[in-house]
Amino acid sequence: MRVHVTTLQGDLVEVRVSSEEGTTSGEATTAAETTGPNPISPEGKELIWGAGSFLVFLVIMRVFLFPKLKKGMDARYNGIREDFEQADATRTAAKTDVSKYEAALAEVRAEAAARVDKARQTLDQERSAKIAEANARIASKRAAADAEISAARLAVRDQVAAAVASVTERTTQLAVGKSPDAGVVQKAVQQVMQTGARS
Amino acid sequence: MFSTQLAIQVVEKLVPAAGEGRGFSFPPINTILRWKDVVPGINKVVIIAILSALIGTVLFLVASMKDARKAPKGARNLAEIIVEFIEKNIIMETMGKSGMGWTPFLLTMFVFIYLCNLPGIIPFIQMPATARMGIPAFMALLVWVVFNATGIKHQGLFGYFKNVLFPPGVPKALYILVTPIELISTLVVRPFSLAVRLFANMLAGHLLLVIFALLSQSLIQAETMRVFLIPIGVLPFGLLIFLTAFEILVAFLQAYIFTVLTAVYIGGATHPEH
Numbered sequence: 195m196r197v198h199v200t201t202l203q204g205d206l207v208e209v210r211v212s213s214e215e216g217t218t219s220g221e222a223t224t225a226a227e228t229t230g231p232n233p234i235s236p237e238g239k240e241l242i243w244g245a246g247s248f249l250v251f252l253v254i255m256r257v258f259l260f261p262k263l264k265k266g267m268d269a270r271y272n273g274i275r276e277d278f279e280q281a282d283a284t285r286t287a288a289k290t291d292v293s294k295y296e297a298a299l300a301e302v303r304a305e306a307a308a309r310v311d312k313a314r315q316t317l318d319q320e321r322s323a324k325i326a327e328a329n330a331r332i333a334s335k336r337a338a339a340d341a342e343i344s345a346a347r348l349a350v351r352d353q354v355a356a357a358v359a360s361v362t363e364r365t366t367q368l369a370v371g372k373s374p375d376a377g378v379v380q381k382a383v384q385q386v387m388q389t390g391a392r393s
Numbered sequence: 394m395f396s397t398q399l400a401i402q403v404v405e406k407l408v409p410a411a412g413e414g415r416g417f418s419f420p421p422i423n424t425i426l427r428w429k430d431v432v433p434g435i436n437k438v439v440i441i442a443i444l445s446a447l448i449g450t451v452l453f454l455v456a457s458m459k460d461a462r463k464a465p466k467g468a469r470n471l472a473e474i475i476v477e478f479i480e481k482n483i484i485m486e487t488m489g490k491s492g493m494g495w496t497p498f499l500l501t502m503f504v505f506i507y508l509c510n511l512p513g514i515i516p517f518i519q520m521p522a523t524a525r526m527g528i529p530a531f532m533a534l535l536v537w538v539v540f541n542a543t544g545i546k547h548q549g550l551f552g553y554f555k556n557v558l559f560p561p562g563v564p565k566a567l568y569i570l571v572t573p574i575e576l577i578s579t580l581v582v583r584p585f586s587l588a589v590r591l592f593a594n595m596l597a598g599h600l601l602l603v604i605f606a607l608l609s610q611s612l613i614q615a616e617t618m619r620v621f622l623i624p625i626g627v628l629p630f631g632l633l634i635f636l637t638a639f640e641i642l643v644a645f646l647q648a649y650i651f652t653v654l655t656a657v658y659i660g661g662a663t664h665p666e667h
Contacts, residue, residue, distance in 0.1 A: 231423065231427065233422045233423050233426045233427065234526055234592075235526060236526035236527035236530050237427070237436075237438075237525065237527055238527075239430075239434050239435070239436065239439055240436070240438045240439055240442070240522075240525050240527030240528065241527035241528070241530065241531055243434075243435070243439040243442055243443060244438075244439070244442040244509075244522065244527050244528035244531055245528075245531040245535075247442045247443050247445065247446035247505075248442075248446060248501070248502075248505050248528075248531070248532070248535075250446060251445075251446035251449055251450055251501055251504075251505055252497070252498065252501045252502075254450055255449075255450075255453060255497050255500065255501045256497040256498070256501070258457075259450070259453040259454060259456075259457050260453070260476075260496070260497040260500065262457040263453060263456055263457045263469075263472060263473070263476065264476070264496075265461070266457065266459075266461025266462075267461065267473055267476065269461055269462070270461050270462060273462065
């Protein structure tokens with residue numbers, strides 16, 4: 195067996211294999227293939243068995259298996275769909291209940307706020323009245339106390355004036371040797387005390 | 394220059410080894426795609442198709458036997474996810490609420506195609522049943538019959554073909570172009586493209602996985618230049634893992650595309666104004 199390699203400017207162009215008798219293996223193979231059946235043409239048994247297998251499979255699927263499978267699928271999907279619808283209905287009902295609850299809560303809150311406001315107003319009025327009453331009591335007590343203080347002050351003043359007049363009379367008697375007129379002394383003391391109180 | 398010389402050296406080492414049953418060799422396409430009968434009339438692709446229908450049936454049987462009132466778990470959860478995916482992401486998007494009656498058909502179609510695609514990445518099976526033309530061709534033919542029958546049922550024979558050939562809302566002058574295009578598109582291209590799209594995508598994915606698996610094996614098990622070839626073998630192996638993960642997405646995507654287009658065709662036949 196020989197190998198014939200043809201190159202053109204260093205590139206591989208053709209490879210031929212020949213036997214010693216001079217027949218190339220490519221030619222031998224081609225000859226063998228042309229004598230055999232066409233590889234593309236269908237074989238009868240493959241066609242018949244393939245067709246038979248498919249048709250039997252199709253009939254079984256069409257009549258028995260697919261309807262049963264599909265029925266189960268549809269039943270489950272319908273069940274799921276119903277569950278979804280039921281869940282939606284429950285959700286809607288729950289939302290309605292929540293809305294009602296929130297409305298009632300808002301109403302109660304508003305009522306409570308009104309009551310609180312009213313109570314606050316009442317409380318404010320009562321407090322104002324009590325404060326006014328207390329203020330009046332304090333004012334009357336303060337006036338009474340002021341009157342008492344004025345009375346006490348006047349009493350003490352008369353006593354002080356008498357004491358000062360007495361001291362003045364005695365001092366004048368010792369200095370001059372005779373007793374001054376009591377009316378003049380008292381008048382002078384009164385004048386001094388008024389002047390002193392002003393200053 | 395150096396890389397080319399290196400590549401030539403690798404090829405010169407690998408190819409003779411392949412000729413002797415070692416190194417990299419890609420087997421003839423029929424040995425990858427055409428499986429020998431396990432018992433007469435039943436090969437690997439047939440077993441995958443039967444198992445796909447059986448697994449789908451068992452999944453929905455177990456799911457339908459569980460208590461539907463409880464929160465779904467396990468098989469029931471998976472089944473309900475698939476049903477909701479078909480209803481919300483395919484039917485409602487293409488046909489609207491009036492198309493809900495098509496759920497069993499589209500659901501079965503999606504599950505069957507996906508389960509036929511998936512073995513392409515399952516170790517020791519590694520063959521999507523849809524990488525052979527038989528199943529895609531039948532499914533596309535079935536869709537063609539179904540959407541045409543639906544159109545005729547809803548609009549009457551004359552009305553359906555009138556709406557197919559002369560789509561409403563198109564200026565009359567354009568019918569010269571549109572009518573032959575619609576005729577070929579609706580009656581020929583639709584089933585053909587449906588079948589070929591699914592088949593070709595799954596076949597391409599399968600071939601890619603085979604190529605990278607064989608390349609990884611031949612490089613990692615190289616008998617010469619091991620110091621050089623074994624580390625290189627990590628690259629296609631990594632890509633093989635990436636493509637395997639990618640094929641999970643492709644398996645789902647192809648099942649989804651097939652089902653969506655079926656829904657679009659049926660929806661279009663039911664409501665031509667759309």
